[in-house]
Amino acid sequence: MRDVAFCLRRLLGIAWRLDRRRFVVGAGLLLLGAIATPVVAIGAGRLVDQVVAGDVSGASAWALVVAVALTGDLMLGHFAHLYYFELAEQTEEHFNRELLRLVNGGDHLDRTDDPAFADRADLLRQDVMQMRATVQTGLQLGATAVQVLLTAVVLATVSPWLLVLAAFAVAPVVLGRRAESGLQQVREEQAATTRSIRSLRRLATSPASQKEIRLGGGTDFLLARQRALLDTYDDAMGRADTRYALLRAAGQLVFGVAYVAAVLGAFWLAREGRASVGQVVLTITLATQLSVQMSAGIEMLGSVHRAAAGLRRFLALEFEVAAERHVPAAAVPSTSTLGGTAAGAPADHAADSRTDLPADLSDGIRLEGVTFRYPGTDATVLDAVDLHLPAGTSVALVGENGAGKSTLLKLLAGLYRPTAGRVLVGGADLATVVPSRWRERTAALYQDFARVELTLQHSVGIGRLADVDDEAAVARAVGRADVGELADALAPQDVVGTGYAPGRDLSGGQWQSLGFARTLMREDPELLVLDEPASALDALAEQRLVDAYQATAAQVAATVGGVTVFVTHRLSTVRLADRIVVLDAGRVVEHGTHAELVAADGPYAGLWALQSRAYASS
Numbered sequence: 001m002r003d004v005a006f007c008l009r010r011l012l013g014i015a016w017r018l019d020r021r022r023f024v025v026g027a028g029l030l031l032l033g034a035i036a037t038p039v040v041a042i043g044a045g046r047l048v049d050q051v052v053a054g055d056v057s058g059a060s061a062w063a064l065v066v067a068v069a070l071t072g073d074l075m076l077g078h079f080a081h082l083y084y085f086e087l088a089e090q091t092e093e094h095f096n097r098e099l100l101r102l103v104n105g106g107d108h109l110d111r112t113d114d115p116a117f118a119d120r121a122d123l124l125r126q127d128v129m130q131m132r133a134t135v136q137t138g139l140q141l142g143a144t145a146v147q148v149l150l151t152a153v154v155l156a157t158v159s160p161w162l163l164v165l166a167a168f169a170v171a172p173v174v175l176g177r178r179a180e181s182g183l184q185q186v187r188e189e190q191a192a193t194t195r196s197i198r199s200l201r202r203l204a205t206s207p208a209s210q211k212e213i214r215l216g217g218g219t220d221f222l223l224a225r226q227r228a229l230l231d232t233y234d235d236a237m238g239r240a241d242t243r244y245a246l247l248r249a250a251g252q253l254v255f256g257v258a259y260v261a262a263v264l265g266a267f268w269l270a271r272e273g274r275a276s277v278g279q280v281v282l283t284i285t286l287a288t289q290l291s292v293q294m295s296a297g298i299e300m301l302g303s304v305h306r307a308a309a310g311l312r313r314f315l316a317l318e319f320e321v322a323a324e325r326h327v328p329a330a331a332v333p334s335t336s337t338l339g340g341t342a343a344g345a346p347a348d349h350a351a352d353s354r355t356d357l358p359a360d361l362s363d364g365i366r367l368e369g370v371t372f373r374y375p376g377t378d379a380t381v382l383d384a385v386d387l388h389l390p391a392g393t394s395v396a397l398v399g400e401n402g403a404g405k406s407t408l409l410k411l412l413a414g415l416y417r418p419t420a421g422r423v424l425v426g427g428a429d430l431a432t433v434v435p436s437r438w439r440e441r442t443a444a445l446y447q448d449f450a451r452v453e454l455t456l457q458h459s460v461g462i463g464r465l466a467d468v469d470d471e472a473a474v475a476r477a478v479g480r481a482d483v484g485e486l487a488d489a490l491a492p493q494d495v496v497g498t499g500y501a502p503g504r505d506l507s508g509g510q511w512q513s514l515g516f517a518r519t520l521m522r523e524d525p526e527l528l529v530l531d532e533p534a535s536a537l538d539a540l541a542e543q544r545l546v547d548a549y550q551a552t553a554a555q556v557a558a559t560v561g562g563v564t565v566f567v568t569h570r571l572s573t574v575r576l577a578d579r580i581v582v583l584d585a586g587r588v589v590e591h592g593t594h595a596e597l598v599a600a601d602g603p604y605a606g607l608w609a610l611q612s613r614a615y616a617s618s
């Protein structure tokens with residue numbers, strides 16, 4: 001019961017803060033409806049007594065009472081629905097905002113890459129719908145509790161013994177709740193399977209993957225795998241459904257036996273002359289109502305129970321996000337989902353114990369003994385990397401596929417924390433700096449660049465939120481990125497992509513060019529990161545990008561003494577860098593200028609010779 005009280009207090013508290021008027025009117029109408037139900041039973045009992053006594057006017061009066069109470073019961077429920085339905089929608093919106101805030105709320109990407117977190121996020125999405133349903137249910141549950149209480153009081157007027165019936169009604173509640181929590185546990189155990197099913201469905205239906213899969217004849221293979229997973233899921237849920245349905249039935253059976261005893265008891269009282277026929281009718285009607293109310297109550301408790309589990313999941317994530325920001329735990333509830341801040345305010349940065357960046361960044365960026373493993377994996381991706389990236393330089397990372405280049409770039413941008421070792425910016429350990437401070441000084445285009453399907457203005461402008469609506473700033477970034485014919489073909493308010501709204505679909509290379517423009521919205525970053533920025537570009541576009549990159553890197557170096565780090569497999573671009581770092585299996589194997597590395601005749605010289613030969617022979 002603690003769970004139910006916790007959930008109702010929090011959830012109805014949120015609904016109350018969201019819209020008091022709807023809350024009061026909806027709950028008031030439901031309560032009036034709840035009172036009408038036992039009035040129908042009382043009226044029916046009295047009506048029968050008047051009929052038996054041959055009192056026509058008395059019978060008519062009670063018939064009128066029954067008719068009014070019945071109509072009231074139906075109409076009040078209908079009008080209440082109009083109010084609590086809206087309230088439930090508002091609550092759903094509130095939790096959707098919270099979900100967005102929390103899933104994107106961490107300072108790092110550790111959770112995002114963790115498959116277990118994907119399961120949690122899936123569950124949270126389902127929880128939002130549960131919260132919506134439970135706001136309605138919570139109000140109805142209150143009304144049902146009042147109904148049960150009134151029904152019990154009226155039953156006691158016939159005979160106090162009939163109250164035993166209400167006591168027996170506890171059995172289906174307890175067993176019903178036990179069944180619900182058991183089912184919930186099985187659902188959570190199956191979260192990984194449902195994630196795999198959804199992933200296969202996406203793979204089989206997304207336009208990007210469909211082409212390759214269809215051509216390779218892989219659709220049947222995917223369907224077979226999906227079928228197998230669905231069978232596993234259905235088996236587990238089917239077994240659990242049967243087991244817990246039996247448990248529920250056992251609870252109902254206990255109440256059923258008590259119901260029969262109560263009705264027989266009322267007959268016996270009537271035969272003994274200690275109760276009227278009307279009271280027998282009253283008992284039968286009330287006992288039936290009690291049964292209906294109790295089963296409705298069990299369903300509602302199940303819903304509240306599920307919502308309580310969801311609220312705890314929200315709370316757990318809230319604490320994790322806050323803990324990452326070093327916010328004292330005691331500070332969390334005031335801004336948390338469960339505290340019910342309607343606007344979903346983010347955790348307060350004032351409580352963050354981390355510091356700003358040092359004013360002097362002339363030391364550049366240093367990596368000291370940086371080792372990294374992705375969350376939930378054992379493979380060491382970076383192994384005790386020591387590196388100095390001096391201020392005002394451009395650095396190229398070179399290495400085979402999987403050497404750890406992209407990972408190193410993500411660590412530099414502070415998107416991940418090293419498993420061991422430190423990343424120092426201007427001498428300050430990034431772990432001690434408020435992440436947003438460093439991100440404000442970082443501009444990055446990653447290999448898996450985003451296709452931001454919005455208007456051109458927003459698709460590029462989102463690279464620097466302060467200027468998102470500034471057409472001149474976006475035009476400057478687009479001009480610097482030199483995106484070719486796109487610049488003339490699209491007006492700022494034209495939509496790019498077709499997902500958000502009907503718009504112009506772009507080629508892979510055009511999306512990447514827009515990504516570069518988005519990166520350049522930050523005009524003077526301390527760190528400019530470019531991870532294979534030309535992977536989707538044609539030769540002409542690549543040359544334009546290299547020119548734009550060189551100009552930007554020179555500007556970053558000259559204006560703020562910033563560092564540009566880029567990854568490319570094209571060594572003709574790599575040689576333009578001030579320094580080249582060669583990675584192999586997560587270790588730095590050599591570094592220096594192009595000339596130094598060619599002279600050293602190491603791995604870089606080998607790669608250079610290979611690419612030069614390829615160009616010479618083509």
Ligand SMILES: Nc1ncnc2c1ncn2[C@@H]1O[C@H](COP(=O)(O)OP(=O)(O)OP(=O)(O)O)[C@@H](O)[C@H]1O
Pocket residue numbers: 113374377381399400401402403404405406407408447
């Ligand atoms: N999100 C992730 N979760 C777990 N492992 C990952 C993740 N991303 C990358 N890895 C692993 O880390 C290693 C290094 O990957 P990374 O992307 O840094 O290599 P890279 O040098 O950039 O390769 P490429 O040249 O192919 O882009 C690889 O073995 C990869 O499997």
